[in-house]
């Protein structure tokens with residue numbers, strides 16, 4: 001994922017690729033190339049912020065049981081909400097055909113339907129706005145020749161990932177209409193959450209690489225890099241495990257901490273056959289794994305902070321980033337415990353989902369700050385500023 005090999009520094013990378021499109025010649029002026037890099041980074045950070053809000057909106061949509069209220073996939077015509085009573089009734093009639101209506105919301109009336117409709121509609125509208133906030137500036141920067149050629153494939157890939165996220169979202173929603181189902185498939189929920197987080201990570205990493213094309217002059221100690229990588233990897237696993245907790249509503253049981261029904265390892269742990277089903281379908285095991293992974297993440301983050309503070313005092317930025325990571329993980333841990341003890345209130349569940357993105361952000365910032373300079377002689381390191 002490193003941009004550094006091709007864009008180090010961005011101005012130099014831009015200088016090696018004369019713009020094919022019409023517009024200002026970025027290769028003529030390193031200062032202009034740096035300005036372009038900053039402008040591109042600001043745009044990507046804005047999109048990141050929008051994706052972050054989208055993750056929170058997604059959490060609120062799920063927790064209020066709104067996600068199945070729109071049964072059509074209409075990327076363009078669905079932009080407008082129902083504008084007449086006839087249209088409201090048509091959508092409500094559609095909703096009344098699915099099991100969630102019969103089993104959960106029977107008889108809640110058109111008013112009840114309108115209550116669950118709006119969050120799902122805002123969630124989808126926000127998705128469309130993210131698409132526009134990405135696509136329009138992309139076209140503009142491209143047409144003006146302000147994108148270094150080496151960056152273009154990645155920006156197109158991000159566009160593709162964003163489009164895929166819309167499709168995965170719909171595939172997830174469609175699973176909720178199947179017979180006997182009152183919620184979406186947990187596997188598809190995790191795929192949707194995982195892709196959102198991957199997209200966010202790719203956007204943020206690209207923006208950071210535009211802002212700081214060269215790794216720090218002083219290489220970080222090996223142990224510190226190991227701890228931060230461990231924290232990031234464990235945090236990613238914890239998030240996916242959290243997706244399953246949310247997906248099978250495992251947060252509604254075992255609402256005590258740190259013990260689960262008086263035991264460290266709950267009695268219902270690992271009884272399903274075949275064994276792999278315990279990882280995704282057994283409430284006790286799914287929740288236990290999420291707790292365990294979260295605890296390991298917290299310990300790894302503490303290890304990283306310890307390693308950063310033990311190092312040379314010169315590396316202040318590195319210490320700041322790693323301490324920020326520990327702070328974010330500790331906050332998320334506390335939010336998780338509170339969410340569990342209070343039996344998943346909508347606001348707290350939403351906050352816990354949103355704060356996962358904070359953990360991801362701090363992990364990426366720390367990892368980015370620890371990048372190593374490319375080895376000499378591989379061609380990339382020889383292009384000086």
Ligand code: HEM
Nearest residue numbers: 239242243245246251294297332333336337340349353356
């Ligand atoms: C590093 C720490 C943690 C991270 C990164 C994390 C991340 C997540 C994520 C991403 C979700 C899924 C949200 C979704 O898809 O809607 C989730 C759900 C959940 N987490 Fe955590 N979590 C952490 C710690 C904890 C802890 C320590 C507990 C409790 C002991 C906990 C309890 C829960 C519960 C109950 C849910 C389900 C909430 C719902 O149904 O909306 N989490 N977590």
